[in-house]
Each structure stands twice: as structure tokens, then as C-alpha cells.
Amino acid sequence: MRPLPDALQDELRAALRQALRGVPPRGDVHDLLGRLGLHGLEIAPAAGGLGLGLSYGVVVAEELGRVAACDTYRSGCLAAETGPAAAAGVAAGARPPATAPPPAGGALVRARIRQAAYLVGLAAGAHDLAVRRSGERHQFGRPIAAFQATGFALAADLVRIEEVRLLTAYAAWLADRDAAGSPDSAAAQPRAWPPADGEPDLAAIQALAAAAEAATGVTRRALHLHGTYGLTGDAAIQHYYRLAGTEATRWGQPAALWRAAGHRRLASAPDTEHTTAVLAAAGKGER
Amino acid sequence: MDFGFDSHQSRLRARVRAVLATPGVRRAIDDLAAGAGEPDERPLYRAIGAAGVLAPDWPAEFGGLDGGPMSVAVVAEELSRAGVPDTLHINTVQIVGSVLRAIGTADQQRRWLPRFAGGERFACVLYTEPEAGSDLAALTTRAEPVPGGYRVSGTKIYSLKAALCDVALAAVRTGDPASRYDGITLVLIDLHAPGVRATRIPSLADEHFHRVDLDAVFVPESDVLGAPGAGWAALTTALAMERTGLDYALKAARWYDTARGGLTPGDAADSLADLGRHGASADAARLLAWAALARLEEDRFDPVFAAMAKLHTSESAAAVAEWGAALRGAATAPTTGPARCLESAWREAPGLTISAGVSEVMLELIAGSLSGSAR
Ligand SMILES: Cc1cc2nc3c(=O)[nH]c(=O)nc-3n(C[C@H](O)[C@H](O)[C@H](O)COP(=O)(O)OP(=O)(O)OC[C@H]3O[C@@H](n4cnc5c(N)ncnc54)[C@H](O)[C@@H]3O)c2cc1C
Numbered sequence: 001m002r003p004l005p006d007a008l009q010d011e012l013r014a015a016l017r018q019a020l021r022g023v024p025p026r027g028d029v030h031d032l033l034g035r036l037g038l039h040g041l042e043i044a045p046a047a048g049g050l051g052l053g054l055s056y057g058v059v060v061a062e063e064l065g066r067v068a069a070c071d072t073y074r075s076g077c078l079a080a081e082t083g084p085a086a087a088a089g090v091a092a093g094a095r096p097p098a099t100a101p102p103p104a105g106g107a108l109v110r111a112r113i114r115q116a117a118y119l120v121g122l123a124a125g126a127h128d129l130a131v132r133r134s135g136e137r138h139q140f141g142r143p144i145a146a147f148q149a150t151g152f153a154l155a156a157d158l159v160r161i162e163e164v165r166l167l168t169a170y171a172a173w174l175a176d177r178d179a180a181g182s183p184d185s186a187a188a189q190p191r192a193w194p195p196a197d198g199e200p201d202l203a204a205i206q207a208l209a210a211a212a213e214a215a216t217g218v219t220r221r222a223l224h225l226h227g228t229y230g231l232t233g234d235a236a237i238q239h240y241y242r243l244a245g246t247e248a249t250r251w252g253q254p255a256a257l258w259r260a261a262g263h264r265r266l267a268s269a270p271d272t273e274h275t276t277a278v279l280a281a282a283g284k285g286e287r
Numbered sequence: 288m289d290f291g292f293d294s295h296q297s298r299l300r301a302r303v304r305a306v307l308a309t310p311g312v313r314r315a316i317d318d319l320a321a322g323a324g325e326p327d328e329r330p331l332y333r334a335i336g337a338a339g340v341l342a343p344d345w346p347a348e349f350g351g352l353d354g355g356p357m358s359v360a361v362v363a364e365e366l367s368r369a370g371v372p373d374t375l376h377i378n379t380v381q382i383v384g385s386v387l388r389a390i391g392t393a394d395q396q397r398r399w400l401p402r403f404a405g406g407e408r409f410a411c412v413l414y415t416e417p418e419a420g421s422d423l424a425a426l427t428t429r430a431e432p433v434p435g436g437y438r439v440s441g442t443k444i445y446s447l448k449a450a451l452c453d454v455a456l457a458a459v460r461t462g463d464p465a466s467r468y469d470g471i472t473l474v475l476i477d478l479h480a481p482g483v484r485a486t487r488i489p490s491l492a493d494e495h496f497h498r499v500d501l502d503a504v505f506v507p508e509s510d511v512l513g514a515p516g517a518g519w520a521a522l523t524t525a526l527a528m529e530r531t532g533l534d535y536a537l538k539a540a541r542w543y544d545t546a547r548g549g550l551t552p553g554d555a556a557d558s559l560a561d562l563g564r565h566g567a568s569a570d571a572a573r574l575l576a577w578a579a580l581a582r583l584e585e586d587r588f589d590p591v592f593a594a595m596a597k598l599h600t601s602e603s604a605a606a607v608a609e610w611g612a613a614l615r616g617a618a619t620a621p622t623t624g625p626a627r628c629l630e631s632a633w634r635e636a637p638g639l640t641i642s643a644g645v646s647e648v649m650l651e652l653i654a655g656s657l658s659g660s661a662r
Contacts, residue, residue, distance in 0.1 A: 001289060001290065001291060001292050001293060001296060001357055001577065001581070002288070002289040002581055003288055003289070003290055003574060003577045003578045003581050004288065004578065004581050004582070004585070005288060006288065006289075009288070055288060131657045131658065135657075135658075145654075145657065148647075148650075148651075148654075151650070151651075151654035151655075151657075152647070152650040152651075152654060154654060154657055155649075155650045155651075155653035155654040155657070156598075156650065158595070158653055158657070159595045159598055159599050159653065162575070162595055162599075163568075163571040163574075163575065163599055164571075166571060166574040166575060166578060167567060167570060167571050167574065169288045169290075170288075170290050170570070170574055172288075173288055173289070173290045173291075174290075177291070190297060190300050190301050190304055192292060192300065192364065194364070194368075194537070194540035194541075194544065194569070194573060198570070203570075205563075206563060206566065206567035206570065207567075209563065209564075209567070210567050210571070255560060257563070258559070258560035258561075258563035258564050259559040259560045259563060260563070261562070261563030261564075261566060261567065262555075262558070262559030262560055262561070262562030262563035262564075262566070263559055263563075265547060265562050265563065265566045266547070266550070266552075266555050266559075266562065271368070271544070273368065273369070274368045274370075274541075274544060275544075275545075275548055277316070277368065277369050277370030278370065278541070278544075278545050278625060278628050279624060279625070280316065280317060280320050280370060281319070281320050281370045281628065
């Protein structure tokens with residue numbers, strides 16, 4: 001158990017952030033990612049890729065969202081899942097087709113997790129802009145961020161972003177673990193409580209639903225903190241707001257995703273020992 | 288990122304689970320449920336402590352298992368799953384024990400830690416005062432120097448479990464009353480010493496508070512923790528370390544599981560989306576608590592991240608409780624079954640976003656860390 005980025009994730013994030021600096025909102029980053037050799041990050045080495053898992057793919061998607069890039073990374077990964085020929089093309093830097101049939105099964109699970117990561121990035125990028133702006137802009141003789149009402153809103157959004165980032169990383173880890181197949185020894189180990197050995201399907205659905213709501217909510221608040229300037233053509237923040245609106249529902253509307261998540265929660269079996277403990281404690285008459 | 292428990296942690300989980308399944312421990316858990324009023328969990332902790340699993344992150348010489356902070360999560364998860372009430376463990380081992388490990392002398396550690404780990408002695412926390420809550424630096428309890436130690440006078444409130452405990456960790460003022468941060472000192476107070484009086488303060492929740500009046504209580508020099516007057520730094524560190532959110536995350540999971548288990552397919556159809564939302568929020572709570580512990584494990588402890596974990600986990604657990612109560616009708620005060628558990632959760636919930644630092648103080652800490660802001 002080490003729910004912190006590993007060295008490679010840190011390195012990947014730092015390198016991408018550096019390379020993406022100065023990319024304008026809604027900029028085309030296809031060639032830039034090609035030069036970094038990242039189109040094939042998740043693609044199997046046999047098809048010319050790096051064979052790194054979704055746990056690294058979500059780092060890429062989040063950094064792309066952070067600069068509100070119009071990327072081909074997500075669509076490329078999806079296109080590559082249709083077969084080895086397509087995978088080799090994507091890994092070699094070919095642009096994926098602009099439209100593709102909607103994914104299903106494992107491809108949909110992975111597309112949702114990547115999408116969640118991109119939305120986390122959008123929220124984080126918009127939040128950075130709002131922190132900067134509200135620290136610099138003075139009204140009533142002090143920075144806007146110095147008011148509790150604004151500072152608390154920014155703080156609460158930071159927590160929300162971290163929460164969704166972790167849900168997304170967890171979903172990616174589960175998907176990678178499933179793809180790798182679990183070792184025999186795993187079966188002999190006690191099942192954790194609360195159930196930590198979740199299913200990637202549920203984890204992907206809830207990560208995407210939470211990320212979609214975080215992205216729309218955080219970008220709206222971030223724009224709000226910019227004042228009217230935020231609405232104008234010069235302001236980067238309005239691109240985050242727009243992109244959050246269109247990207248939030250790409251693989252399902254949040255309301256439908258939450259219902260789907262609830263459905264899966266009902267289907268999973270309760271931990272009978274825990275239920276017994278609750279019932280035993282609840283037998284107590286007096287309080 | 289790795290969200291899987293390693294084989295060492297899984298072995299610890301199996302070991303704790305085996306301890307909790309022994310007849311002596313089971314009987315002690317059942318006895319709690321059978322008794323009236325707020326139960327005395329000490330016999331239960333004595334039974335678990337005898338098996339040596341209460342302080343897995345402590346060195347073996349102090350009754351621990353030489354594990355890291357992550358091992359605390361494994362033990363806490365299993366205690367929660369088996370229905371063991373957490374307050375005595377949190378206060379004694381996780382809070383007072385941690386402070387002793389951080390700033391106690393070798394002699395103080397030898398004196399207390401093995402007894403805490405063994406479930407033989409219990410500790411409570413005396414920080415809050417009637418006029419010093421969130422603003423703890425306003426505390427006024429005085430410690431006057433006398434030959435061989437101090438005489439402590441003042442009033443502490445809202446302490447949980449004080450009536451069951453042997454010793455208290457208290458924050459007192461040894462220095463100039465006019466200064467805020469200078470002159471605060473952490474001491475251990477023998478709760479059986481002359482001059483200590485604990486009075487019960489009834490609470491909305493099942494666990495009651497205590498007011499502890501201290502009237503010229505003698506505290507020998509050997510019970511002063513760290514350098515006199517320099518306790519504020521240790522106190523803020525201790526408070527931050529309480530804020531991994533682990534216990535709140537476990538409450539969220541426990542209550543969520545109970546609410547979910549009690550749903551009939553008919554109720555469920557109406558609340559599928561809520562079931563999804565609260566499930567995600569409870570999962571995120573656990574992930575944040577783990578991430579905070581992992582930072583501790585690598586000596587990269589970050590008080591701002593801890594504030595984030597405390598804020599989310601407590602708010603999440605409170606929201607789950609509110610939801611669970613709405614599903615089951617808290618107002619009817621049921622006496623048995625999952626409804627009783629959820630009704631009790633509903634009365635406990637408001638305290639979660641107050642204890643260990645109110646949500647607004649967490650937001651202040653987080654907001655203050657935002658770069659670019661002039662706060
Ligand atoms: C279940 C539980 C267990 C506890 N156990 C112990 C214990 O064992 N030992 C012990 O010493 N204490 C204990 N406490 C006390 C606890 O630490 C204090 O209650 C807490 O620090 C808050 O102080 P207060 O209650 O005086 O609230 P106050 O400080 O009076 O705050 C009241 C409200 O004011 C607002 N507020 C406060 N500060 C700010 C701010 N900076 N910005 C904006 N709004 C603000 C918030 O809405 C807050 O909820 C416990 C409390 C609870 C609920």
C-alpha cells in the first residue's frame with residue numbers, strides 16, 4: 001500500500017507540465033505529445049508502445065486537462081483498443097479518427113477513467129488560475145482571496161479536486177490490476193474491510209461522475225472569482241468553463257452514472273461479520 | 288500509486304481478525320452491547336491488548352509490532368469491522384501515545400507506552416477549556432512552579448472517557464499569561480491525584496463529555512513532556528497528526544454499509560443515485576486517510592494535507608449519517624437493529640465536524656497554504 005505517486009509518475013508529471021507550459025487553452029498538442037513519445041504510453045510494446053498502464057495514462061490526461069488542451073491522447077488510446085493495427089498507428093503518431101463508435105466493456109471503463117483524469121485536470125487548472133487571480137486582484141483594500149468566503153471556497157474546491165484525483169487513481173490502479181491478473185497468493189489473503197478490493201467498473205463510474213461534477217462546479221466558481229473579466233475573450237478561465245461543459249458528459253451524464261454506481265453498490269454482497277457486529281451493538285436497549 | 292495491502296499488512300490483518308474472534312474478546316464485545324448506559328470498554332481493550340495488536344506501529348520494546356503508520360489503518364479497520372468502540376484506542380494509543388513517542392523522555396516512554404499498548408492503562412486528552420475552543424492558544428489553565436514540579440489549576444471541558452482513564456495529556460500555561468504561544472506546556476496529569484474532579488456532561492451522542500476541574504493538582508517534573516514553555520509546537524503537531532481522518536473514514540464506511548444493508552429493493556430504486564454518491568464519498572474518505580497515513584509513513588507529513596483529510600472524512604461521515612437517518616427515520620428513536628445504529632450515528636454526526644478542529648479551521652489551514660494568495 002502506497003497511495004502516493006511513484007517516482008515514474010512524478011517524473012512524467014513534471015516533464016509534461018514543463019513541456020505544456022505556454023500551450024494556449026484549447027491548443028492542439030498532438031505533435032507535441034508525439035515528440036515526447038507519449039501517444040503509445042499505454043499501448044503494448046508489441047505494437048510499438050511503452051506498455052505502461054492506465055495509472056500512468058491518467059497522469060498524462062490530467063496534465064492535458066490542466067492546460068485545457070484539445071488532445072488526441074484520449075481518443076488515440078481508445079482507437080488503439082480496436083486492434084493491433086490501429087494501436088501501431090497511434091503509437092507511431094498517426095492522428096486517431098475524429099469520430100469513433102462508442103466504446104463498450106473494458107474499453108469503456110478505461111475511457112471513463114482517462115476522461116475522469118482529464119476533468120480533474122480541468123478543475124485543477126481552473127483552480128490554479130482562480131488562486132492566482134484572487135491573490136493579485138485587490139478590492140476593498142485587500143486581495144480578494146483574503147476574505148473567508150472566497151478563501152474557503154478555494155480551499156473546499158482544492159479538497160474536492162484531491163478527492164476526485166484519488167478516486168481516479170484508485171480506479172486506474174484497479175483496472176491495471178485486473179488487466180495484469182491477480183497472483184494466486186491474493187486469494188489466500190483476508191478480504192479487507194471496508195471492501196478495498198473494489199471492481200474497476202464501479203470505481204470508473206464513480207470517478208467519472210465525481211470528476212464531471214467537480215469540473216463543472218470548480219470551473220464555474222473559478223470563473224466567478226475572476227469577475228466579469230473572466231467572461232471576456234482574453235480570459236483563459238472561460239475556456240476551462242466551456243470545456244468542462246462539453247467534456248463532463250462525454251461518457252455518460254453524472255445523474256445516470258450515479259444511478260449506475262448505486263445499482264452496483266446494491267449488487268455487492270454485505271460483509272456478514274460486520275453486519276453481525278452492528279446488530280449485536282444495536283441490541284442494546286438503553287441509551 | 289499502490290492501493291493494495293502488502294503481504295506483511297495482510298498477515299497483520301489476519302492476526303488481528305483472529306484475536307478479535309477469540310471467545311474472550313467476543314464475550315467482552317457482547318458484554319458492551321448488553322450493558323446499560325455508556326459502556327466501560329476497558330475489559331475489552333485489556334483482552335485485545337494482551338494479544339499485542341493495539342499499537343502495531345510502535346517498537347516491540349513498547350509493546351508494538353515495529354510496523355509503520357499504515358499498519359495502524361489495518362488494525363483500526365479490523366477493530367471497526369468487529370464493532371469495537373474506537374475512542375479509548377484513539378485517545379490512548381494514537382494521540383497520547385504518539386505525543387509520548389514524539390517528545391517523551393525514555394523514562395516516560397518506558398513507564399507508559401507498554402501499558403497503553405497492553406490495554407492496561409488508558410489516557411484522555413485535556414486541551415479544551417470553557418473559553419478556549421478553536422482558539423486553543425487562549426488557554427488559561429495555570430501551572431505554578433513548586434519544589435519538584437508544578438501545581439496545576441484550571442478547568443478543562445469536553446473530554447471524552449475521562450472517567451475511565453488513568454492519566455491525561457493536558458495543555459497548561461507555565462509562562463506569562465499575556466503571551467499566547469509562548470509558555471504553553473504539555474504535561475501528564477494523574478487523574479487519581481488529589482485536586483482532580485471529573486464531572487459528566489451529558490451529550491446528544493452516546494458518549495458523554497467530562498468537565499475536569501483541576502485544583503492545585505501536583506504534577507512532578509518527571510511528568511512534564513518536552514521543554515517547559517515550548518509546548519505549542521508539539522501541540523500543533525500532535526493536533527495535525529490526529530487529522531489523518533482514519534476514524535472518520537471508518538465511521539463513514541460503517542454507517543454507509545449499515546444504511547445500504549438495510550435498504551429494501553423498493554427503497555433502493557428511489558435512492559440509487561444517493562447510494563452511488565455517498566459510496567463514492569466514503570471511498571474517497573478512506574483513500575484520503577490512507578494518503579495522509581502514507582505521508583506519515585514516509586516522514587513527509589503535511590499538516591495541510593491532513594486538514595484536507597480531516598475536513599473531507601468528517602463532512603463525508605456526517606453526510607452519510609444524515610442520509611442514513613433520513614432513510615430510516617431517526618426521529619422514532621428505534622432500539623434495535625440497523626435503525627438503532629443509524630439513529631446513534633445521526634446523533635454522533637454533528638460532533639465529527641467539531642472534534643479535532645472544526646471544519647472552518649481546516650478550511651483556514653488549507654486556504655492559508657494556497658500559493659498566490661496573500662492570506
Ligand atoms: C466528539 C467530541 C470529542 C471531543 N473530545 C475532546 C477531548 O477529548 N479533549 C478535549 O480537550 N476536547 C475535546 N473536544 C472539544 C473540541 O476539541 C472543541 O469542541 C473544538 O476544538 C471546537 O471548540 P468549541 O467547541 O469551543 O467551538 P468554537 O471554537 O466556539 O467554534 C464554534 C463555531 O465557530 C465557528 N468558527 C470557529 N473558528 C472559526 C474560524 N477561525 N473561522 C470561521 N469560523 C470559525 C465554527 O462554525 C465553529 O463550529 C471534543 C469535541 C467533540 C465534539
